[in-house]
Amino acid sequence: xxxxxxxxxxxxxxxxxxxxxxxxxxxxxxxxxxxxxxxxxxxxxxxxxxxxxxxxxxxxxxxxxxxxxxxxxxxxxxxxxxxxxxxxxxxxxxxxxxxxxxxxxxxxxxx
Amino acid sequence: xxxxxxxxxxxxxxxxxxxxxxxxxxxxxxxxxxxxxxxxxxxxxxxxxxxxxxxxxxxxxxxxxxxxxxxxxxxxxxxxxxxxxxxxxxxxxxxxxxxxxxxxxxxxxxxxxxxx
Numbered sequence: 001x002x003x004x005x006x007x008x009x010x011x012x013x014x015x016x017x018x019x020x021x022x023x024x025x026x027x028x029x030x031x032x033x034x035x036x037x038x039x040x041x042x043x044x045x046x047x048x049x050x051x052x053x054x055x056x057x058x059x060x061x062x063x064x065x066x067x068x069x070x071x072x073x074x075x076x077x078x079x080x081x082x083x084x085x086x087x088x089x090x091x092x093x094x095x096x097x098x099x100x101x102x103x104x105x106x107x108x109x110x111x
Numbered sequence: 112x113x114x115x116x117x118x119x120x121x122x123x124x125x126x127x128x129x130x131x132x133x134x135x136x137x138x139x140x141x142x143x144x145x146x147x148x149x150x151x152x153x154x155x156x157x158x159x160x161x162x163x164x165x166x167x168x169x170x171x172x173x174x175x176x177x178x179x180x181x182x183x184x185x186x187x188x189x190x191x192x193x194x195x196x197x198x199x200x201x202x203x204x205x206x207x208x209x210x211x212x213x214x215x216x217x218x219x220x221x222x223x224x225x226x227x
């Protein structure tokens with residue numbers, strides 16, 4: 001099972017773009033990369049998922065280089081409400097039960 | 112709101128008592144997962160169901176824990192003879208396993224268990 005490594009914490013200011021990078025050196029061919037956001041006392045919320053290159057939705061962008069050994073979650077123009085823990089996960093396409101959560105990255109957005 | 116609901120949201124119990132939690136997944140989802148999360152850590156996988164069949168169970172899961180998903184709809188997680196170390200947030204997630212889509216999990220709000 002692929003393991004992920006991401007920074008423990010990051011600070012930012014309102015209006016800035018935030019990039020959180022995750023390493024997954026042992027990613028397998030059929031693994032997808034998924035990012036979740038979690039606020040205190042709530043369940044994780046799906047943000048974005050990708051396999052290669054770039055994926056963008058209304059919330060974030062996900063950049064995946066050709067070797068897929070890392071990925072970067074990009075949050076444009078963060079606000080105070082983006083303060084949360086962000087988890088990078090790697091799991092096979094049809095085997096979500098193999099998802100392993102690490103400790104995540106605690107993003108703190110300041111005014 | 113992801114469409115996954117969990118009840119109760121909070122449970123306080125005394126050590127040695129049994130507790131049961133309920134999860135109602137998104138209606139068309141055929142997979143259901145249980146996780147446990149302690150303060151400062153990411154969710155830890157406990158078990159999962161595909162329809163009514165329990166297909167995977169963590170080796171870390173004590174025999175005091177049991178889960179069911181009758182008729183492949185809602186699920187219950189029971190903890191017998193609770194211990195203080197069982198205090199945690201218990202999260203439920205559901206997903207749709209079908210061709211053409213990845214197994215993306217959608218989480219409920221969790222049940223916070225406190226064992227005194």
